[in-house]
Amino acid sequence: MLSRVANSLYWIGRYIERAENTARILDVNLQLLDDFEAYVDGVEEVFWEAIVQSTGDVELFREHHDGIDADGVTAFLTREAHNPNSIFSSVSSARENARMIRDQISEEMWECINEMYHFVRNEQEFLDNEETTNYDFFEEIKNYSYRFVGLMEATYFHSEGYKFLQVGRYLERADQTSRILDLKYFLPLPDGQQGGGTVDIAIWVAILRSSSAVDAFQSNRTGEADALNVSGFLILSQNFPRSIRYCLRQLEQQLRSISGTDEGFYANRAEKLAGRLMGDVAYASIDDIWEEGLHEFIDRVQLRLIGLNQSIYEEYFQLPAVDMEAEIAVQRSQQQ
């Protein structure tokens, strides 16, 4: 497979997953706000600020917005083109990549991304309809993402290209789950509220909900939805497909299958980093994590995902730099 094509597939996987997760965070925050207003007045700003902080784009946000409020943050994360992580930017980039390699994916996958793009572009038209709300918009984004993944499973050749899509998707998802968890760090409890109190639990439940994890959590745990149990579930669950551990496991397996390397071994730096990160997470207990600090742990995971992204790039996508002038000179010298 062409390096350029593999690169595009990897990024399509990442961008679609990113758009889905941004929709999840916004969706859940709107719900949380509804729940929360019953307890305290004037918390809106804190909430929306936490969202922007968890995405890591606070400075960019301040460049374009004076205060922080629901409309500003929603616009920033949904449709603003100068935010490279907005839903609009993610979907546009996914589509741009898909357009470059549309002969390499199934017709159905291409049409799904293309329709998703036109849907996002016409967001306003969709919201102008009296029967639709922001919730419906985010729901649609999620549905497009599910449809894409379903089509990838059902209509696409499961070989090298599929593996690059999967690597991109799971790397992005591990990162996004960590960001959703980190939301809690940026969200101070209102005065008079304590860890384990009503508001605290409400937020942890919302975090579960934003990962579509409520049912899975309930059927696997008897414990309450408190800090330890929820973070433990979203980081360490072996079988829940959005837990960080699960994502890293998939990521590591898919990477090895590209090079055909056995479990427990590595053929390149990307596989080595992926294996070590997976080991670190898999062999940690939730108590270890909280001892280090949840935010500190998450920060460390995110940094290592960035390193992993870089080494995947170097291993598979980076074309050995061609010095055009030298190349031209050599070729000229060979002409008679």
Place this chain on the structure above:
Amino acid sequence: MAVRNSSANFMDFNNYETEGFFDEMFEPDGRIRPHYQRLFESIERLNPDEFEIRRRYIDSAFLSQGVTFTVYHDSQGTERIFPFDVLPRIIPRTEWAHLEKGLTQRIVALNAFLHDIYHEQKIIKDGVIPASYILSAKQFCKEFVGTKVPRDIYVHISGSDLIRDGEGRYLVLEDNLRCPSGVSYMLESRQVLKRTFPRLFPTSEVEPVKQYPDELLRMLRYIAPSANPDPMVVILTPGVHNSAYFEHCFLAREMGIEIVEGRDLVVRNSHVFMRTTQGLKQVDVIYSRVSHEFLDPSVFRPDSMLGVPGLMNAYRAGNVALANAVGTGVADDKVMYYFVPRMIKYYMGEEPILPNVDTYLASEPQDMSYIMEHLPKLVVKSANEAGGYGMLIGPASTKAEIEEFRQMIKADPRNFIAQPTISLSRHPTWTDAGFEGRHVDLRPFVLYGDGVKIIPGGLTRVALRKGSLVVNSSQGGGSKDTWVLRNDS
């Protein structure tokens, strides 16, 4: 005269005017031409509301499949669909056989010409075409004189534009020998029309076109160096921002081959390789959709970012085949067009089956004075432009525009030809006011590999603006499906 029929609440042609043009569907007296009879009856049975719904479905199908072209200079990156008119253009068997013979004759002669001027140049030595015209052609690559190309074929893929004059006679308007586009529209329109209007299709009677990608791939494999039975074939594109990118991808997918950009390729020891996740892989045949002057910055334009340094070394060494061959552009120079009938006589000893449109060369003193006298009535084209650019349509231009061209022609006569304004044939086309006549041309697609193959069909382009003669997509043109019938009606 107006065409009449009695039904009021159905799709009808009650107000259709042929207005003295050659009409593809109706005889001058208003009778339906026999090969349109069945279509006419099916159209009449359609309910107008249903017709409208289905017509809109076609537009949305094109949009969701991304069958679009990008409008340049638009910061929103607006994408438009190529407007598609539902009513197909129909060509009966005998007429098609005539076109097939004429196009084959023409492409064989053009190929013989290219081989000749890149080798012995007999046609110049025998005084049939003055040397100065060839040597001054922008697209003549003197670097390639003496280079052998696989199977001696230069023009593997071409699409000449045909028009019909007032009597319905087919004429060749121009030869597109570099990288003619539009074949994807031919294939997609057929598919979408079949899906939306299944009842319009007398399936057994219309020649299929869907074999084109297979024929194209067969031809590309045929020209592989040293008759390699399992060559690596790729399509080379300028990239995603090219307005025909959709077509490049479409063809790559249909043929199941890789689509590459210049930066994906590298030349080592006069062989071409592509850069993959598993290292370098050798490439044997390149279907190039990049203009040749951008192909190799070590030979042509050094500023080309689209090209591959050393590609020409590999090509000359015979290690990679290119379709079309480098340097074919010299034969679709509009001045060279003037000489095609002479080429046919010279190389084949035959009379041209498909005539040219009358053409005047500004560089011939006699023709020049004719052009200067009749400029407001003529169509002037510059020798190397395409897509309807660099063109003057005298009758539709202002005095100032005509004067501007007059000066340009005087300054550089070699670069201009002139032709009388031909009124292209017309075809019923759906408009806001019902069916009206619009001017059409025809671009059939010709493949030259193990023999000449012409796909029965083509791209019928239609000038959607009332009265307009310009069919180019960049200038308000649309397309129609083109049916070649197995029989004459």
